[in-house]
Amino acid sequence: MSCHQCEESIFIQKLGRCFRCMAQLSLLSVFCWPLWWWFYAEQPKTVESIALLFFCVAFSGLLLLHLVFWLFYRIRNRANTQHK
Template sequence: MACNACMSSLFKEKLGRCKQCMLINLVMLIGFFAVYMMVDIEQWLVVQQVTFLMFFAITAILMALHLLLWCFYRLTDKY
């Protein structure tokens, strides 16, 4: 990976700093939203529904954290 934030092994050091990680997370979020809209999950087992929705929620929370910290670093010039 090219950026210094990705070279760090600490997860919190990457939040909001690594554009590649943010792009991957955005693609996952959009992809899972598209699958959610195309597939009728009512026909799935309850365990499958919960797993799918939890993964979608966790991806959305991670994207929100990335955006929140990206804004923080831009406003405080700590980037």
């Protein structure tokens, strides 16, 4: 990832601002969840199933965190512009 936010910011400052990261996480989530459901939903205790499930939860969780911070920044910026 080589966008301006990713090269110069610390991790917490990237959340909600890096649209390239959010797009990648969206694609990974959309791809991995059906993959897990199709191949491993019937055998959830295998190593491959647990590993893929871990990655699915990680991708979706990080995407959710990005979206929460993005919404927070939008609300904060809207409140700041209304008070000026």
